[in-house]
């Protein structure tokens with residue numbers, strides 16, 4: 001080996017000041033960045049295959065408590081800007097990349113990933129073989145992991161702890177709004193149940209002139225009725241939908257009575273409240289190019305996704321719900337419609353723009369459902 005190559009390897013080794021330890025005993029060494037004052041954090045390690053959109057991933061509350069790895073090898077090259085945030089705070093527990101770019105170049109960039117993570121108290125680890133990590137997750141399913149800056153820590157001890165730790169169950173309460181707030185508009189009155197909503201959903205409703213009232217996940221049926229909604233939107237959010245069964249229960253009396261739309265966690269909650277079941281996927285769908293077919297038109301859409309759970313197909317029988325959309329990669333349920341014609345939901349993110357804006361039409365359909373329902377009421 002040439003002395004230059006040797007020097008390069010030496011440098012690489014000396015930069016390794018953090019470790020990613022997985023519950024199966026795998027240890028990968030890398031370089032800490034972002035908030036490096038955290039000496040250890042743990043969570044479910046998931047991968048996202050988007051080539052861009054790391055800012056949206058970092059600010060999407062659905063990732064609350066998870067450690068996210070990006071499969072695209074260079075992250076941060078266009079920085080972060082003031083417009084593309086999905087929420088004010090980053091709720092990821094940790095961020096794993098192959099290479100972090102500290103010198104972003106983009107006319108909208110206001111900061112780099114390192115500074116962003118620092119400001120949001122999130123630790124990152126760079127220099128990780130994210131291809132190897134992703135293959136492990138694909139074979140095993142998502143894994144619990146820890147990022148630590150104590151590289152001399154007792155690995156066996158950490159692996160034991162990871163194996164004996166349960167996933168948290170309280171993520172929604174951490175990201176849902178604490179109080180009710182309203183964005184007045186001239187159009188339909190929509191109540192947005194905030195399970196950890198992305199700003200994109202709010203933005204799409206406002207774009208359509210809706211008068212939007214955002215309410216916490218634990219708002220009661222009576223409180224929502226008092227707001228006299230003409231439509232209810234249930235947002236995306238983190239964790240297992242069965243952690244928030246109270247919201248599914250609360251929604252029950254609204255089914256078939258008032259126009260409703262569910263996105264991601266909202267879709268899963270609608271299914272649970274109609275009597276269907278949900279289950280965990282092996283490693284989930286997280287990325288910007290998931291092909292979804294609308295079974296009513298046979299049209300295929302390229303969708304943005306971020307979920308680890310799915311609605312169980314067999315459990316839909318007798319619930320009044322039928323499948324409207326299907327994932328072409330693994331045949332899982334991607335959309336539902338209710339026999340009343342008032343209720344629909346999708347597992348993916350119609351508000352997102354992973355490149356194509358294909359799925360925006362679903363917001364128009366929700367508004368059309370409200371319009372038809374209102375016309376029927378006035379007759």
Ligand SMILES: NC(=O)CC[C@H](N)C(=O)O
Nearest residue numbers: 236237239264265308309
């Ligand atoms: N983005 C979401 O709303 C995700 C829903 C749910 N937390 C899941 O992982 O399946």
